[in-house]
Amino acid sequence: xESFLETIGNFLxxxxxxxxxxxxxxxxxxxxxxxxxxxxxxxxxxxxAFVGIFLTVGLLGTQVSTIGMAFAERTGxxxxxxxIGWPAASALAYSTPVGNLIIxxxxxxxxxxxxxxxxxxxxxxxxxxxxxxFVGAIVQFVTGSFGLALIAAAVSLVMALFLADWSAPLxxxxxKMSGISIPHLQSAGYMLLAVPFAMLINRIGFLRNLNLNxxxxxxxxxxxxxxxxxxxxxxxxxxxxxxxGLQDILLTGVNIAAVMLLIPRMVAILxxxxxxxxxxxxxxxxxxxxxxxxxxxxxxxxxxxxPAVIASGLLMVPVEILLALALAGLGNRTLPFIDLADxxxxxxxxxxxxAGDVILAxxxxxIVMGIGLVFTTLLAPxxxxxxxxxxxSVDIPAGFATYTVMSDAAIPSSYGLYYLxxxxxxxxxxxxxxxxxxxxxxxRRPLGGKMMEMAEKSGGSD
Amino acid sequence: xxxxKKIYLVCATGIAxxxxxxxxxxxxxxxxxxxxxxxxxxVAELNxxxxDADVILAxxxxxEDxxxxxxxxxxxxxxxxxxxxxxxxKMLDILQSKSD
Numbered sequence: 431x432e433s434f435l436e437t438i439g440n441f442l443x444x445x446x447x448x449x450x451x452x453x454x455x456x457x458x459x460x461x462x463x464x465x466x467x468x469x470x471x472x473x474x475x476x477x478x479a480f481v482g483i484f485l486t487v488g489l490l491g492t493q494v495s496t497i498g499m500a501f502a503e504r505t506g507x508x509x510x511x512x513x514i515g516w517p518a519a520s521a522l523a524y525s526t527p528v529g530n531l532i533i534x535x536x537x538x539x540x541x542x543x544x545x546x547x548x549x550x551x552x553x554x555x556x557x558x559x560x561x562x563x564f565v566g567a568i569v570q571f572v573t574g575s576f577g578l579a580l581i582a583a584a585v586s587l588v589m590a591l592f593l594a595d596w597s598a599p600l601x602x603x604x605x606k607m608s609g610i611s612i613p614h615l616q617s618a619g620y621m622l623l624a625v626p627f628a629m630l631i632n633r634i635g636f637l638r639n640l641n642l643n644x645x646x647x648x649x650x651x652x653x654x655x656x657x658x659x660x661x662x663x664x665x666x667x668x669x670x671x672x673x674x675g676l677q678d679i680l681l682t683g684v685n686i687a688a689v690m691l692l693i694p695r696m697v698a699i700l701x702x703x704x705x706x707x708x709x710x711x712x713x714x715x716x717x718x719x720x721x722x723x724x725x726x727x728x729x730x731x732x733x734x735x736x737p738a739v740i741a742s743g744l745l746m747v748p749v750e751i752l753l754a755l756a757l758a759g760l761g762n763r764t765l766p767f768i769d770l771a772d773x774x775x776x777x778x779x780x781x782x783x784x785a786g787d788v789i790l791a792x793x794x795x796x797i798v799m800g801i802g803l804v805f806t807t808l809l810a811p812x813x814x815x816x817x818x819x820x821x822x823s824v825d826i827p828a829g830f831a832t833y834t835v836m837s838d839a840a841i842p843s844s845y846g847l848y849y850l851x852x853x854x855x856x857x858x859x860x861x862x863x864x865x866x867x868x869x870x871x872x873x874r875r876p877l878g879g880k881m882m883e884m885a886e887k888s889g890g891s892d
Numbered sequence: 893x894x895x896x897k898k899i900y901l902v903c904a905t906g907i908a909x910x911x912x913x914x915x916x917x918x919x920x921x922x923x924x925x926x927x928x929x930x931x932x933x934x935v936a937e938l939n940x941x942x943x944d945a946d947v948i949l950a951x952x953x954x955x956e957d958x959x960x961x962x963x964x965x966x967x968x969x970x971x972x973x974x975x976x977x978x979x980x981x982k983m984l985d986i987l988q989s990k991s992d
Binding site for chain 1: 903904909911912915932935936937950951952953954955968971972973974
């Protein structure tokens with residue numbers, strides 16, 4: 431069985447995502463009942479998206495590899511690991527063998543769990559299955575086993591669904607949205623870690639009384655919320671600190687700003703390719719689940735418009751930079767970079783835990799990201815391997831820099847599973863099952879009690 | 893002679909849900925032979941004084957100062973599939989009431 435999977439994994443690897451993904455998407459579309467033309471177009475669009483993504487990620491790689499090492503040395507901070515951001519990570523995750531198969535596997539697994547009554551979340555957020563593929567990929571790079579990678583990805587999918595179920599009542603109440611849940615690992619992954627801390631800091635009365643107005647924050651720091659501006663500033667700063675000449679400093683600034691806009695645009699093409707399949711999958715799953723009550727699982731992006739989320743997300747920018755510097759000697763070697771723009775995804779699900787208080791949410795964010803930064807450092811070797819493995823398609827000067835991803839590598843479940851699957855397979859599987867069973871029983875008591883009361887009183891914002 | 897309508901599709905990141913919105917809205921517009929320009933935005937980059945839309949479809953909450961500039965329709969139904977037809981109808985009603 432093991433070598434059968436290895437053969438498949440190698441086969442997929444050799445062909446590469448540009449060939450495999452279109453085929454997978456097309457076949458999946460056909461299975462789900464789409465006419466050939468539409469299915470094929472989706473598949474082709476997916477391949478095209480990857481061409482664009484690899485081009486733009488290559489640009490990013492070239493930029494960071496020149497300034498990364500120089501910055502670390504000259505500033506003596508020792509922060510030599512560069513955060514490449516979630517858009518690049520998503521593309522890289524999909525380009526791995528696990529990533530190639532995660533969509534059909536994810537859909538099948540979700541439907542089975544729904545039918546067995548083990549989850550109430552129908553995850554129609556197909557493109558975010560890449561987070562599970564990411565976990566699988568880092569496991570594969572550190573263990574060399576495609577089989578373990580698949581299992582790890584499956585485990586993280588089930589975790590995502592269970593965490594979504596667990597937090598659904600609180601999310602729905604706080605943000606005043608009904609019928610949804612958030613299996614998006616990029617935000618939900620922090621829940622287990624954040625809840626105990628939230629319970630602690632909720633008792634700190636005086637901080638709550640500081641009552642920072644979200645709109646004030648938005649007006650003052652709003653410019654930081656614009657990724658291209660943030661990119662320009664960070665690019666210029668880093669280049670300057672890395673000792674580049676004026677012309678190069680300006681060029682780097684523009685190039686990084688470009689990357690902040692271009693990579694997500696390419697990812698948008700990928701989503702366009704996946705949307706028809708996502709629709710067909712959603713209809714398929716809805717038919718199969720008919721008669722049961724379920725939450726629709728969505729990307730946490732739907733929560734991002736909330737003022738408290740925006741405000742705390744903006745505050746995370748300086749917070750993350752300060753944390754990185756403060757922890758530089760204490761286990762962090764990661765330089766926050768591209769994902770600075772995505773503090774909102776960290777705080778999106780933390781905000782309900784503190785009933786919308788901006789300061790407490792930022793504090794909670796600081797705690798989970800502080801711990802998270804250490805995780806990102808630990809996962810850097812695996813992420814770097816993911817980058818260099820894709821280097822056949824991406825033009826990154828290999829061996830020049832170490833990479834990580836601040837969004838996904840900071841999530842406790844990523845490192846947790848990464849570490850777990852390096853133990854003998856039997857142990858990994860047993861412990862995983864134990865964790866999942868534990869989560870299953872935990873979610874029967876949805877996040878509530880005090881938090882729900884507070885949510886009721888302050889109840890989200892509009 | 894009616895000018896093309898202007899539709900803003902707004903989500904948090906400008907790529908995820910707003911892409912889904914665009915595909916659906918464009919299909920709908922074609923079905924009903926409506927001429928319109930469709931633009932995708934992140935909620936954070938919307939400047940109230942520059943908003944020039946006949947209708948805004950959003951999958952995230954829109955701040956008050958933006959709401960004052962254009963009618964907002966909840967776009968989430970187009971993502972979840974539940975209530976999609978009604979949401980599109982609402983958008984259509986708003987567009988048709990603004991002929992000039």
